[in-house]
Amino acid sequence: MQVLVTRPLGQQQALMDALSRAGHRPLHSPALHIEPLPVSDASRRVLMDLDLFHAVFFASSNAARLALTAMADIWPQWPVGLHWLAVGKATAAEISRWHLQPTVPDGGFNSEAVLALPCLQQLAEKKVLLCRGESGRELLAKTLAERGAEVVSLPFYRRVPSTAFHCPEGCDWVMVTSVESWQAISGHIPSAVGVVAAGERVATPVRAQHGGPLRVAASAHDEDMLAALPSM
Template sequence: MRILVTRPAGQQQPLMEALQSAGHQACHCPALLIEPLPVSEDTRRRLMDLDLYHAVFFASANAARLALSAMADLWPQWPVGLHWLAVGKATAAEMATWHLSPEVPAEGFNSEAVLALPCLQMLNEKKVLICRGDSGRELLANALSSRGADVVALPFYRRRANPDFQLPEDCHWIMITSVESWRAVAPHLSAGLAWSGGIVAAGERVATAIAADFAGEIRVAASAHDADMVAALPDREPG
């Protein structure tokens, strides 16, 4: 089958290779464009206090790449005693390139899974830094605050819909890994478009957002991880 991968540019290759290894044709068109944000003086001041934090969490591989680059300008050696946290394996792989050994959920790869990590259970009078984009879920920050943490959330990039997004006419399935990606793709799947394919959604939350706008077949992957997305595909075309 022909599968469209919609991950941002630079993040698509592992999933495309996994699809090709499974015998599918993979093509790529990003749903979202990632635009780095300038590192403000306020952000620099907060990063200079990195050694005061109990944990530093990176919400995506983009957040890890951009935040760690900013941190490296201020810290020739990483401070010790911190819990370095990744939302999933791709983010952990990016952190490894910076010589960090992050803690990552065994499964789930979302905010709920991160909240189950042992280091985030007792947080009274502890500081937690969240490195992320300029939009997204507030679940993690709110939950950590409710556990007593002093939470600082810093944005390092913004997402915007790709104005040049195109859906190949011979595509059987689209892979959607976030609610933001779906919001960018949905306008291209209007009633006037002659397309009868299906969508693979990364988890129930993404699938629920898709189902509100899309009447076609939706397959729900266990997570946004490459193996889970490929495993959610059926052995047939949609319909």
């Protein structure tokens, strides 16, 4: 089958390789572009106090790469005693590249799974830093605050819809890994083309707007997206 991967440029290759190994023909057209944001003076002041935080959460591999680059400019040696939290395996791999030990949920790979981590249960008088994109879910920040944490959110990038997105003729399935991705491309997917959505949260708007086949993956991870495809 011809399967279109819509991840941003630079994040598509592992999934495309997995699709090829499974006998599919992978295609790529990004739904979104990642646009780094400048690190403001206010953000730098927060990062200078990094050692005062209990945990640092990275919402994506992009957030980890950009935030840790900014942190490394300030901290020649990493502060000790922090929990470095990743939402999934790709983010954890990026954290590990900076010689840090990431903590990642055993399963789920979303905000709910992160909130179940033992280090985020007792947070009275503790500070948690969220490194993320300019927009995103507020569940994590809201729940951490309810648990007593002082939560600081810093944006390190914004997601910009791709004006060049194209669903090629003959495409059988499109893989969509976020609500924002779907919103960017929803008007360009023919009704006959199937959609693989990364979880029920992504599937909900797809179901409301797309009349074609829909399959819901357990998560946005490569193996789950691949497993959601119908058998050939």
